[in-house]
Amino acid sequence: MRSVAVYCGSSPGFNPVFRAAAEALGRTLAQSACTLVYGGSHAGLMGAVADAALAAGGKVIGVIPDALVSREVAHRGLSELQVVGSMHERKARMAELSEAFVALPGGIGTLDEIVEMFTWTQLGIHRKPCAFLNIGGYYDSLLAFLRTMVAQGFLRQAQVDQLVVAERIEDLLPHLAAAQPHPAGRLADIDRELAQTRP
Template sequence: MKIAVFCGSSPGNKPYFIEAAEHFGQTMTRLGHDLVFGGGNVGLMGCVADAVLASGGKAYGVIPESLRDRELAHQGLTRLDVVKSMHERKARMADLADAFVALPGGPGTMDEIFEAWTWGQLGYHHKPCALYNVNGYYDELLSLIGKMFSSGFLKQEYADMVIVEQEPEALIARLENYQPPIQKWH
């Protein structure tokens, strides 16, 4: 599988964020999976890519011209696609990926995983979406998803689409065995 990883362009303020990103990259490679990511050399995204490459894996980056021009592109990737905009970046990553995983990150990470999840609900793809819940990072988001369900804005089968795990091995096993729900408005 090619796993799209969405995560922070910053490393966060706790060492365990970097350790988790590196461990995730090493684990995906050990289990035979490739990385699709935002193409940057900074933050957690750079850590994941470095770990994949150091472990002998393949890393496919997709970066907008404006970020490449600020010298933020990761060097030494298996392939780096340069696109015009963030919209093109997300679409290209979605085309390349067989699964989507969010590690800790900020608004961009949320945008990316929520868009992938929404597309899955609508049947635009049948790929798994997951949260790597490092040290409970996504606990409040999971509470919000529960509130969406209890308030009538989200059906249980679509809430259940989001895989949540605290260990990379368990998360990847669930990606490998994912069965999508019936698409919304079929």
């Protein structure tokens, strides 16, 4: 795997294990000769993953909207900083540059980014794996809610099964490399499955 997009908080969070995980992921990507693609900020977990990758000799590409550059949150020490016009362009560009998508702990923006990439898999827009790095059980409640979606007929188990969920950094890249995502959650398939289960 040559490039991975990492989504994570622009804040460090309250638990120091989150920052440690971001730094470990940055080092791991660099040591694996895998380019880190991320949101281009110097702050929070975003800055931590980028700084760790750079310190380990890795390549880091940041993609940031112009409005955020003007607020002086852009990381100025990256291998490459790409400035785009909007948040939508940022997500699209990061998707183009990356072969897989990983969510570290983060807020609504992080959730928005990884869920959109997961949706694109469901719709067959790409076949790139999506992963949650579930440090300290951070994503346990979200994963439980996905199971609720399955139970209520809004999501297929086959689609959920394609998500990579790792609790350890060392498990992440091997699981991503082995993943074979496919558009298993098309609405027509869901409707057909529901029809088969109705009495």
